[in-house]
Amino acid sequence: MTRPHTLLINPTVTSRSSARFPLSLLHLAAALDKSGSSDIIDGNVDRDFVNDTLHALRTRRFDAVGISVMGGPQMAPSIEVSKAVREHFPDMPIVWGGYFPTLYTDTALAAPYVDYAIRGQGEESFPALMTALSTGDASSLAKIGSLSRKVDGEIVHNPSRRFSLADPNTVLSYDKLGDPSRYLARTFLGRRTAAHQASVGCRFRCTFCGVAAMFGGATALPATTRLERELSYLKYELGADSIQYFDHNFFDREEDMVPLLEVMAKLELPWWCYARSDALLKLSESSWKLVRKSRLRMAYIGAESPSGQMLKDIRKGTRPDQTLEVAELCRRNGVIPELSFMVGPPENTEEETEHTFEFIRELKRINPQSEIIVYVYTPLPESSRHEKDRGKRPSAPLLDVNGEPVVFPKTPEEWTQQHWVDYACHADAPWLTDKLRRRIRDFVTVLRCRYPTAQDLRSPRWAKRTLSVAASWRYSYRKYNRPWELELANRLVKLRMPQVSGL
Template structure:
């Protein structure tokens, strides 16, 4: 019976670690045909040593590594290289967002043998089974890419995506003590991460979820959600939930049974949502939402420009963003609204327009939380195959007017400029002046309106920073907020776009 080691390379601090849900779900399917062990680099800080020890202790037949772009690239490479050096014949499989969006780039590395694209719950067991057979024929396994004997990359057909109910609670015991993952947040003292539905039926052109799932979404049965929440609440002692569903509120009629389950458990929660979905819900459904104790909804507002929202296929309008801010205020829900500034075209104008729109939102609902990102679109080849070439797109140019050349190796993706690009923190077309201007606006905004998610800074410090930033915000004097930067060295306000809740 084959045994697979699943690795979640380090991406955050131990205090911010959440359940590696993708690997837990994958482990369920692998255990039906063999065994699996999970190493989580967010808990085991020496991820390379932990991985090598786990290989020896468990007589591992293959190593699967979950890889996202950004800060997880460097530890993913380090783990892969160490495995290849110490166990040169052990198959190394990359899965997750990075090998799905940048398959050829992942397989260009000598330490990556196979890449699982999209959902891995069926692909991975098929691959592990094939590797255990003589000849290791993987040519008929859907949803993966591999290298032939000559080193050429071969892409097998995609695999249809679906949500399977394993009939059991996820194997949290594979993580050691699961209670280590319960975090103190503004939701509660023991917040657990959970994912009920997966995928999103919308096809925003900038979004990695759309690129990975191709406009598909699957919701769980109410019985499964009830089973999962019962375990988290009564066995682990969770008192609140952070839902990682890519788009929690889908069609209203499908959500009602799930909301009834959540209302029964009364665990305060946070989720991703869309403005149009919230605006279209009936009063009876909002009653269920209130009873279930929704505290905050992360809403991708993206832009105050209707033209840009249409260009990126968001499917919402700027007026809906304003309306949902007021709607959330009436229902006691905090809207956490994210914006993408500095697009490649009309960069300065769109950025200033967004700043003014944010001010209007804060006027309508002062409790609105605002997150500002740099717009960093996916390259055409990284989009889902159904969406490639759908419309003529203007080539991305850097600040010197030269075409943007994306990295061709995993190592290049570890460079700071590309880590920042993957994290929506910088883009090649930004000038130093505009980059500084954006940073200064965000500094003034977050000091004037400190986030409720900050559980570390004392209330008196947040009130002091808010008062200190008030005149700058009122007079739109964002540039060079030296006094706020100085104060931030002492207070160190939480950054939700970096740390989450």
């Protein structure tokens, strides 16, 4: 049997300096290489990735191209590379995977340059598809779990496969990325921060979250041997001095977490992760001891809203009092809470937004070190929710600012329109008035000047201090409107925006 060769592509989504390991492709490569081989092109590092893709296809034999696609700014480069492949290599199968084709499968397959979409994890389905493509065994396609494809012009979705976290028993093939140490970045955690994902999935089913739509409330934690193997490689072979964990929700059940925290406490690499207020509040003192010893520096916590009702409606499962309590708990344990909020919900839009601003001020009083991320609430369409959740507790139909129903895009191209890119980035929503949009922007400007983020290493200390002093009267007197002097100063200083670039 011929061993299938796959070309894996991560279209550009961020600047070269913000590029982190393309973990999706590294995990896929580990699975594909068991029965074939793979190469990786990372558009975050290789800025000419479209031409380099064509060059790779001209010079080596591949059986398919696999493209990782996330909604938002990655859409346009994903389309560009897919079209280029289709134009120059019309017979080359093009497979899309990742969040976009999982959440918007029919939209992805509506494009003439997408042949297959794999929903959810790709580690089992993609190698099975590659085997079918390289052997020409079309009859086996119908049996591949989580595969969606076009059959005689109709879109066919195979049943979803079970979710799993298999141990490849070896470290990921970082050397496929050329020099992997170029992915280590200077961040506030350290001089050589590496990205890693230990566990997969999340037990919660928040209605707005892409992770819930992808995993449907399931999670799997890694074996301690796997975590230790991977972290040891990153620390001792690559020279990483800190870790940013991409786990969807790092703190799971305490009894399952403790063995992992023990490994991390042994390696003592300062770290950042996603967490929940309820999980942190439930941790026992002995676990907090491990957390401190392992050197957790910052935890990103989805606070979302100060309204208990809204938290219930979106199935968050936490309460506003827990958000306040966790800010204090983190302060006592030397951990910075990075709290994210979703303003501008479709109902009670202005009132909820103003309420959130006041709540943020309260958090800042409790723990001035708290980092605040303000997003606009942009729920997923009903059709994107996980199959287990579709139709359950449907939200009221979304209406735009004129009271017309919001119609989601039907093609990848439509998703590249700026207002839809902003929707995917939680930066704007069709029900916001210009006045409220401006109000949110002004509040965020005053807040981030008054409290510059600890994650900004580029701006000199004096500049941050000056901005903070300049913003303090506006912040104290709630005079957020039109902070032109701060906008001007910000243009010169260019404070870092963690919600755009990550750490």
